[in-house]
Amino acid sequence: MDRRKILNFLSIIALSLIVVFFPKHTGFVLSQFDDHQSPSLVTVSRIVDGDTIELSNGEIVRYIGIDTPETKHPQKGVECFGPEASQKNEELVMGHDVELEFDVSETDRYGRTLAYVWNDGEMVNEQLIRQGFARVATFSPDVKYQDRFFKAEQFAREHQLGLWGGCELNEL
Numbered sequence: 001m002d003r004r005k006i007l008n009f010l011s012i013i014a015l016s017l018i019v020v021f022f023p024k025h026t027g028f029v030l031s032q033f034d035d036h037q038s039p040s041l042v043t044v045s046r047i048v049d050g051d052t053i054e055l056s057n058g059e060i061v062r063y064i065g066i067d068t069p070e071t072k073h074p075q076k077g078v079e080c081f082g083p084e085a086s087q088k089n090e091e092l093v094m095g096h097d098v099e100l101e102f103d104v105s106e107t108d109r110y111g112r113t114l115a116y117v118w119n120d121g122e123m124v125n126e127q128l129i130r131q132g133f134a135r136v137a138t139f140s141p142d143v144k145y146q147d148r149f150f151k152a153e154q155f156a157r158e159h160q161l162g163l164w165g166g167c168e169l170n171e172l
Helices: 003-021 082-093 124-130 146-158
Strands: 041-049 052-055 060-063 097-101 113-119
Touching (some): 041 082, 060 124, 113 124
Parallel strands (some): 060 113
Antiparallel strands (some): 052 060, 097 113
16 A cells, blocks of 8 residues: 555544544534433423423423423412413423433422423424513533524514514513
8 A cells, every 4th residue: 555545544634532531622513412321201291381391200300401481489479471481382292202412510499400302303392482482591511512502592583473563571
């Protein structure tokens, strides 16, 4: 083998290793689940509210990066577009087998599991924002999709979707 063929071969091996071990830095991520997470399906058994679900195993999951208007808060009561957000969440995931994707934090201060929730390849967190049922509420260090979320919220605001067209500003 001449020197050029050896160098080409070594370059291909090196690039392959980079793609395998650092996929999100190369743009060659094969699915929404990177960092060697293996997605598993879990069944949604109850809708707590617009941004929280209960799984069939009793685990409570709070969607990362979003906030929906309240429906059960003891001090705030039912907020504008809260029931609609809960209803939309129910339409998107109730009884479905969904995939959970985790960020840095495992739980919130109330002990709820924090996750990005995927249903049929679509991120529910983002869908709720884009359709105007939620607003962006990202907290470091769980900011993996914050740019996507801000773009989705901008879209909903510009098109006055959901709470952006149905609630007074002082109600948000």
